[in-house]
Amino acid sequence: MLSRTAENLFWLSRYVERAENMARLLEMGYRMALMPAAGDGNRSEWRSVLSAAGCAEGFDSDNTELTQATVSDYLIFNRDNPSSIINCFEYARANARAKRTAITQEMWEALNGALMELRRTAMRNLAKTDLPGFIDWVKSQGALFRGATDSTILRNDGYDFIRLGTFLERADNTARLLDVKYYVLLPETSMVGDGVDNYQWTTVLRAASSMRAFHWVYRDDYSPWRIAHFLILNPFSPRSLAHCVENITNHLERLARQYGQRQAVHSLAVDTYAILNQGDMDEIFSHGLHEFLSDCLRRYQALSSAIAETYYFGGQ
Amino acid sequence: MFNEMKMNDQVREPYRALVDWMDATGPEILAQKRLEAETLFRKIGITFAVYGEGGDPERLIPFDLIPRIFTATEWRKLERGVKQRARALNTFLYDVYHNAEIIRAGIVPADLVYRNAAFEPAVIGIDPPRRVYSHIVGVDVVRVSADEFYVLEDNCRTPSGVSYMLENREIMMRMFPELFSKLRIEPVDSYPDLLLKTLKSIAPRKCENDPNIVVLTPGALNSAYYEHSFLADQMGVELVEGQDLFVSEGRVYMRTTRGPERVDVIYRRIDDDFIDPLCFRPDSVLGIPGLMNVYRSGGVAICSAPGAGVADDKAVYTYVPDMIRFYLGQEPILNNVPTWKCSRSDDLKYVLEHLPELVVKEVHGSGGYGMLVGPASTREECATYAQRIKANPSDFIAQPTLALSACPTFVESGIAPRHVDFRPFCLVGDDIRLTPGGLTRVALREGSLVVNSSQGGGVKDTWIMAE
Numbered sequence: 001m002l003s004r005t006a007e008n009l010f011w012l013s014r015y016v017e018r019a020e021n022m023a024r025l026l027e028m029g030y031r032m033a034l035m036p037a038a039g040d041g042n043r044s045e046w047r048s049v050l051s052a053a054g055c056a057e058g059f060d061s062d063n064t065e066l067t068q069a070t071v072s073d074y075l076i077f078n079r080d081n082p083s084s085i086i087n088c089f090e091y092a093r094a095n096a097r098a099k100r101t102a103i104t105q106e107m108w109e110a111l112n113g114a115l116m117e118l119r120r121t122a123m124r125n126l127a128k129t130d131l132p133g134f135i136d137w138v139k140s141q142g143a144l145f146r147g148a149t150d151s152t153i154l155r156n157d158g159y160d161f162i163r164l165g166t167f168l169e170r171a172d173n174t175a176r177l178l179d180v181k182y183y184v185l186l187p188e189t190s191m192v193g194d195g196v197d198n199y200q201w202t203t204v205l206r207a208a209s210s211m212r213a214f215h216w217v218y219r220d221d222y223s224p225w226r227i228a229h230f231l232i233l234n235p236f237s238p239r240s241l242a243h244c245v246e247n248i249t250n251h252l253e254r255l256a257r258q259y260g261q262r263q264a265v266h267s268l269a270v271d272t273y274a275i276l277n278q279g280d281m282d283e284i285f286s287h288g289l290h291e292f293l294s295d296c297l298r299r300y301q302a303l304s305s306a307i308a309e310t311y312y313f314g315g316q
Numbered sequence: 317m318f319n320e321m322k323m324n325d326q327v328r329e330p331y332r333a334l335v336d337w338m339d340a341t342g343p344e345i346l347a348q349k350r351l352e353a354e355t356l357f358r359k360i361g362i363t364f365a366v367y368g369e370g371g372d373p374e375r376l377i378p379f380d381l382i383p384r385i386f387t388a389t390e391w392r393k394l395e396r397g398v399k400q401r402a403r404a405l406n407t408f409l410y411d412v413y414h415n416a417e418i419i420r421a422g423i424v425p426a427d428l429v430y431r432n433a434a435f436e437p438a439v440i441g442i443d444p445p446r447r448v449y450s451h452i453v454g455v456d457v458v459r460v461s462a463d464e465f466y467v468l469e470d471n472c473r474t475p476s477g478v479s480y481m482l483e484n485r486e487i488m489m490r491m492f493p494e495l496f497s498k499l500r501i502e503p504v505d506s507y508p509d510l511l512l513k514t515l516k517s518i519a520p521r522k523c524e525n526d527p528n529i530v531v532l533t534p535g536a537l538n539s540a541y542y543e544h545s546f547l548a549d550q551m552g553v554e555l556v557e558g559q560d561l562f563v564s565e566g567r568v569y570m571r572t573t574r575g576p577e578r579v580d581v582i583y584r585r586i587d588d589d590f591i592d593p594l595c596f597r598p599d600s601v602l603g604i605p606g607l608m609n610v611y612r613s614g615g616v617a618i619c620s621a622p623g624a625g626v627a628d629d630k631a632v633y634t635y636v637p638d639m640i641r642f643y644l645g646q647e648p649i650l651n652n653v654p655t656w657k658c659s660r661s662d663d664l665k666y667v668l669e670h671l672p673e674l675v676v677k678e679v680h681g682s683g684g685y686g687m688l689v690g691p692a693s694t695r696e697e698c699a700t701y702a703q704r705i706k707a708n709p710s711d712f713i714a715q716p717t718l719a720l721s722a723c724p725t726f727v728e729s730g731i732a733p734r735h736v737d738f739r740p741f742c743l744v745g746d747d748i749r750l751t752p753g754g755l756t757r758v759a760l761r762e763g764s765l766v767v768n769s770s771q772g773g774g775v776k777d778t779w780i781m782a783e
Contacts, residue, residue, distance in 0.1 A: 003572055004556075004557070004571070094536070097536045101545050157573060255573075259573070311573040312575070
């Protein structure tokens, strides 16, 4: 497969996943802001959403007031924000169009349809008047694209690059969702374990669409320890770091088998997986959740670069 | 004006079955089908970007539901004429880059060839595989009466539009299956196979195995990008950009996830100027540095061959009938439109005196840009254009305004005749092949003779009836 094709497939699925995860971050901010505010008002929630999205600096440089309306507009429609939902869909579609023949008609229609819809002014109104409704729409577009992919695409190396993009981005984003908690709670560590704290932890679960799955596994014990375990170490949870990295490792293995070649990127993935596979929640909390998540984010970055290098994206 | 469907209020024979069917179907259902067709096109993503107009870069080219129909007899004549032209043009190209016998014989003036911007000194003496330069010849044909056809121009580089021929048919078959089962219409879907066969047949000298073929595109922003990706897909070959290819040790490779993979035949959809920055334009980022050296040494085949453009110049066009007589010893089957060359003083005088009745074109222009349609222009427009001609007479040719035939077409007020032209796609490799069909373009504006999609033209499916 042409390296540029692999690169397009990898990034198009990353952008779709990123759009969806931006929506999940917004959902979390929205739910947290519904809680009775303390001290700084609920502005700290929106600030933490921006920080977790990696968009705080860009937002600040615009000098806009920090409100739900301004933050959601920045994360959804701002053309200068490279991670805004509309830009994610633009980039995803541009990658698909650059290699129309590498994806199926159904996948193209899912991407093309989402962007056409998003460009309509009606969607701006929806985001303004009914943010949860808009968030659901974005999530359903992601589901549509993945469903179209799953049911139509040939299971060759192209499929592996698509899945690598999805899981790298999802791992990255679950780590960021969890990190929002860190930012929100930073000034008030004494509140750990109280009502607000627990509410915020369950918000993380909701944003990860994992409430029911969590019930199945842990019943009704919403302790931070369990929730963090579910989203970090539990391999059965579809958005957990462990599950994502397991999939990354598998798809890299498949590529190694197809190409008859194992390279540095493969051991990098296996090492990362081992950390999650053998991880212990007590240890992670005692060393600091934020530090652990930061380390994970660095590793995903390294994996992404190693994939690009191994498969000759953008050069020989 | 010749109406292809009706003559003296009688429906012409090839259209009879269609007209019966349309009458039985009724205008409401037809109008609804028209909307369905547009939705289908948009969904599939067949779009056409128009240069220099801004706006939607993925504009739809209007598709007209009423097909254009040729009888088997009409087609046989067209087919023979088009193949004859394709053969003569390729012989001419080989000749001008080798012994130039047609110039020595005094038939084509030397200046016209050697001082032509499309003439490539870099390929003089090179033998392309099978001595073919133009592997896909698009011959634009117009009709003025029941049995009079004229060739308007030849396109020897990489004529576009064949994807419309295939997609138009696909849409028509989806929408009107009953018509296709009732009438005997020649299928067009063999074109991608024939193209692949043609490309395989021109494998370069150094290629020992089954040749690896790619389609080279300038990228997704190009107006014909849909066609590039469509053809690559239909042939099952890679669609590459310049950045995907590189030259190493005398061969061309593409960058793949498994490492470099050799490329033998490049069906390029970018102009000569851009294919190799070392040989042509140094500022080109679309091309592959060193490609021409590999081509020269027989390491890669390029379709169309560099330099092929010199045969489809509008001034060279006027000599095609002479080429046919000179190289093939035959009389041309298809006529040229009588043409005045403004480089000749007698012709120039005539052209300037008769501007309001003529069509004047730039010799090197394409896409319907920069031309003057005398009868449709104001006196001021003619006067301004006359100044341009006087400044550079040799840049212009003029032709009588032909009464192009018209076909019934859906327009806002209902169904009305609109002018059409026709472009069949002739493949030249180990054999000369012509798919029974082509692209019919239609000028959607009333009275307009300009069919280019960049100037408000649309397309129709073209039916060749089987015997």
